[in-house]
Amino acid sequence: MNKITILIHCKDRPNIIASVTNFIAEKGGNIVYIDQHVDREQNIFFMRLESEFFTESFSTEDFKIAFKTALANKFEMKWRIYSSEAKPKMALFVSKYDHCLYDLLGRYNSGELNLEIPFIISNHLDLKSIAESFKIAFYHVPVTKETKEDAENKQLELLEKYEIDFIVLARYMQIVSAKLINKYNNKIINIHHSFLPAFIGAKPYHSAYKRGVKIIGATSHYVTEELDAGPIIEQDVTRVTHAHAIEDLIAKGRDLEKIVLANAVKLHANRKVMVFNNKTVIFS
């Protein structure tokens, strides 16, 4: 049995759903999941389908070609089709904070994440031993003002060599270059330790403390060239009081960051996220 996931978006118009489901039925597929959304402001149609094919002769590549000819061109669709066998490859970028790294590797180890982690890149050596204890390749790529471009080239080389599908910045404390962002468009996931768009930039817990908010948050988003302004994938919050010092906010925030980032990674890896107009559509 072959199972594929189809993601589509295009200008909304009548009969898209019937046309697609019909096409799949003709190809011998059985739809096991369908969800759709229409952005009425932009008049854009989004759909996610999962379909099973039981004929031995089924080929995902052939299906893609047929889909393109019969449907994608006609409806001027942006589309992606994935075989469920192909696990996405994720690169982890870290610096010195270990909580998100521990959390993701713990989930990875227990089989919770439907992906592969070929390697970890860090600009510091602090977390090398964690990578080793989980038996994952660790590349130390230091970044200084002078070496920034070299470092990026080294990163790109590794990303290409391992055929990485997406990148997770697990509290990687460096600004990522436009070159990398453009190459991995909507494929670099960051965790920001505030409830965006509040407290953009550095030291959000300090700003939250200063403002006296009663709730703090964390936000996972795709990286775009504008700092902390990319499409939001997932957010969560927790209550705080006047009695919490900055270090308490940081400690409470760590738990948020871990869960928010892990959820964003799962959504992305399971191809449940579509991006349009700097916003995400998240299929459940």
Place this chain on the structure above:
Amino acid sequence: MNKITILIHCKDRPNIIASVTNFIAEKGGNIVYIDQHVDREQNIFFMRLESEFFTESFSTEDFKIAFKTALANKFEMKWRIYSSEAKPKMALFVSKYDHCLYDLLGRYNSGELNLEIPFIISNHLDLKSIAESFKIAFYHVPVTKETKEDAENKQLELLEKYEIDFIVLARYMQIVSAKLINKYNNKIINIHHSFLPAFIGAKPYHSAYKRGVKIIGATSHYVTEELDAGPIIEQDVTRVTHAHAIEDLIAKGRDLEKIVLANAVKLHANRKVMVFNNKTVIFS
């Protein structure tokens, strides 16, 4: 333009989605919403569709007949089809507590609820003036051990006379009879002031206080013959501490009850709830 909502459930098997979407396309409909769920344990398929028809000759009744012949019989579907023009009629049963009544009537007044409220029934006179201030008919149907059967007949008479679609027990403090439950199967919505299945029955806040829980809840569910055991539509919770006395739990709980009941009413009135095997499927 005509708009209809279709709810279906049946044994899961291949091609249901394609068959239904195809049928709608043939009838000239454009699907504007589709969501589906498969209960893999029970092997049951659920689907909710909204479709628009632009031909002047369209008739919901004709569509129903064609749907039944072409699809429902073939797939042995349980199905319901609603015209979006038909607002459901809701009867409110209350006793002495006013918070859920105020809340629902406030929402009704502001146009938030897509339904009609032809009348309010109460076994007491306490809330009559609220009904009057909102200009809704109020029927006083007292219930005592001796008059219980008469009272029910009076209730049934009113429900039929006004062609009521569903009933909301807004902190109605009486056990509803099997006769009413059977006649309005999965059409009587109750609000229970606990996080079910914890604290079934009377005085749940007292029980929650005694047990020392750190979170209290409220649950809206369809009424079945077994007390507080019907299909759950909506739940919500809030934190409490040792410092909250029983009256504090009651006060905090009131806010939960209002919101949980209002959400359940909206889901039901918008035909977003399906029931199977004493559980709900809630379409978003």
Place this chain on the structure above:
Amino acid sequence: MNKITILIHCKDRPNIIASVTNFIAEKGGNIVYIDQHVDREQNIFFMRLESEFFTESFSTEDFKIAFKTALANKFEMKWRIYSSEAKPKMALFVSKYDHCLYDLLGRYNSGELNLEIPFIISNHLDLKSIAESFKIAFYHVPVTKETKEDAENKQLELLEKYEIDFIVLARYMQIVSAKLINKYNNKIINIHHSFLPAFIGAKPYHSAYKRGVKIIGATSHYVTEELDAGPIIEQDVTRVTHAHAIEDLIAKGRDLEKIVLANAVKLHANRKVMVFNNKTVIFS
């Protein structure tokens, strides 16, 4: 029996707690509640006490004088002492939105709020009938660019005549003048329909929709001259998805606004809020 509430803040130094509790014991009082907080960054001590006095000769005024002489001067305290008999008087300012008004008046009616509402002011006539149905005086004070100053004088006159203790802007859509703010410093409570400091200013739900956030919020704060930048009293949030249109955010937000404002009003009326350095200390 007399019961008083004491609120204190001063520079932190040793023995404040022992000195205060001792003083109360000497005056024959029994402390039934004590809570304290130290802002270690600013080195400021905050305390809230409730004490009961059973001697018939007890006078809150005499106690205040003795407290001032014996303690307040010595420790350079800012302090407030309230008799629990004195219910604070609250003025409601509204415009056209009715949900917060309905909610507060419903709670007021059911005895949930420990305060008095002598009157409602509005710049429009839309909500007059609600005020009447709850039998509360309603003053129509229209505000235009030309009449703004006259309107404020009329408002101030009413506030003084009724000896108002604090003002609640229940979705009052006008900017309040510096004159009013200075006279009622940390005594004007506003509800802002966003999770501050995100989405300051007008149309926050539109901004939240545009940014694609996954959680929306509401914030109740004291009004200061800088827009939406005053000390935060209470915040709450709720989840949203890409499927929610702006009107859905508005509808979901209404429930947040009601509860957040009601909680802030209760905290203020029960003298549980202290303000320092544009932040609140909230005693539970």
Place this chain on the structure above:
Amino acid sequence: MNKITILIHCKDRPNIIASVTNFIAEKGGNIVYIDQHVDREQNIFFMRLESEFFTESFSTEDFKIAFKTALANKFEMKWRIYSSEAKPKMALFVSKYDHCLYDLLGRYNSGELNLEIPFIISNHLDLKSIAESFKIAFYHVPVTKETKEDAENKQLELLEKYEIDFIVLARYMQIVSAKLINKYNNKIINIHHSFLPAFIGAKPYHSAYKRGVKIIGATSHYVTEELDAGPIIEQDVTRVTHAHAIEDLIAKGRDLEKIVLANAVKLHANRKVMVFNNKTVIFS
């Protein structure tokens, strides 16, 4: 400087607070934290204080003796006094699930937990390598019906040898004996994977799935002889839908279990929990 924490409970009566704060002042202490609670139903007074002493001659043991003579006997207090230097020693009991173990050891490693973990006991060998990677002693104490008593004696021996203060059952899948429970009364912390008192006993996620709840939870409580009925320390919940299969509930629940257990451990280790009448008072 010496810092101590004092926990008191006794029958409520006038002047306890003043007496205690006075006593501390006389001994040269400066109170830096005070919180209290009165259970009005049971008429019990609870208080937690932190006090600093700057005299070099200060001795916690001498203070305890003086406290007992001057106050504890007079007010018939139950009391505990801790020096803030003494970190509590915690034993971890695990079986095969690794998520709570990973989580607690990660926090321990990063310095988030104010305690020591001398050893881990397990009835299986599965998690031995995790203990080793964190460099913590691991004792394999298998438990079968026949060896249960021997196993307990072995456990007790280890607990005594290492002078363990409290025990954490981090998804330890065995019923703990009355002998252990009595010896470590209110000192054995369990994590139960449901929102107690709902779904007591085995397989709560299966029961939650079957009941169709819309929210699942986790509960950390002290172990008593009655299964899952001990004093609740901490609870948390998360939303689920009809679309979540049992394995999804288990995965979502793991995140709850980790955080709820970690919070309960922190509260206990920081001496912020008091138990009375099978309920907890949690000082913030």
